[in-house]
Amino acid sequence: MGIFGYLLWVLPMKRFSAWAGAAALAMIFIPVVVRTTEEMLRMVPQSVREAALALGIERWKTTLFITVRTATAGIVTGILLAMARIVGETAPLLFTALGNQFWQEGLDQPIAAVPLQIFSYAISPYEDWHDKAWAGAVVLIGMVFLISACARYFTRVKK
């Protein structure tokens, strides 16, 4: 995926950039989300659709507002799983966003990313940097945890 992103964006643009990194991650993210969403919508029982139909609700409104709503929990979970999946991606970013130790000047420039930072610290020869890599990992886990917590919050049944 990283190499693909490299060929598709980095070479034509002649530079590593945040955009290329985002595009590479999106290529992992979007298919996963689409697939789980489709699956979740399919799992909504026919009786729900029939109930909406029998109330004189148009089919497109039924799908958009009722079927999707019934499947919200599943869809959000799918999105979060996909997010959790790409949060830790290092390889695609290595080939596209590259990483950046300095101040960010724009999204068309190489950009820093936590997994990249962990990667470069971890392969370094210094004890001190290893510690920083561990700290980075904690930050990453914290972010994943936060995402999941948000998901929980938004998918709870409204009281």
Added chain:
Amino acid sequence: MENALQVKDLCAWFGEHQVLKNITMDIRRNSVTSVMGPSGCGKSTFIRCLNRMHDLTPGFRVAGDVLFDGRNIYSEKIDPVLLRRKVGMVFQQPNPFPRMSAFENVAVGLKFNGKKRTRSEMAEVVEKSLRMAALWDELKDHLDRPGTSLSGGQQQRLCIARALAVEPEVLLMDEPCSALDPVSAAKIEELIEDLSDKYTIVVVTHNMQQAGRISDFVAFFLLGDLIEMDKAAKIFTNPADRRTEEYITGRFG
């Protein structure tokens, strides 16, 4: 007009399999008409023809006419969506919308039918519908509970309230009590009797006693044919057809 629905020579097929054969019947306005018959004889198929619920079933085909207020509902000019707002339906399994509160469940039909309503107008309709469905007193302090957290009988009455909220003229009910305990079923029965002052009700049941208690008219189906239809008293005391008699005396079915 005296009849809310007039069915003329209605035939229906699932693929090659003919499920309804030349059904002709009139359904009297503001009365309860029960559709009876052994399982698989086409009762559900029949009442679903009355509000075009089969439109999306692949391979389904009808012939014949169903007149609602004198107009054929299968004509090109009829919008099935508008038709279903006039001819509502309650299903065998209570099916409140998951992830919606009781209030939202009742309000949902109004919310999507185009007309703008204020919050208080909405609340008014919800209260009125719940009262008609004999659920208001039990539920007025719990309107924000999820619809699916109610008991089975309450869920079914919630579904009735939901159907009433869009102000239909006809209510089709496909075995509305068969998934409920006897006490809840009795409440629904009582409700059907009350509602028949204002609504035309067609109810599928294969509970003989229930049909006897609630119906003004009974239609007896067998293998896709309408065997006979008459006043409930007549059907239960002196049916014209031997097969009807055999069914109501419990000799088959």
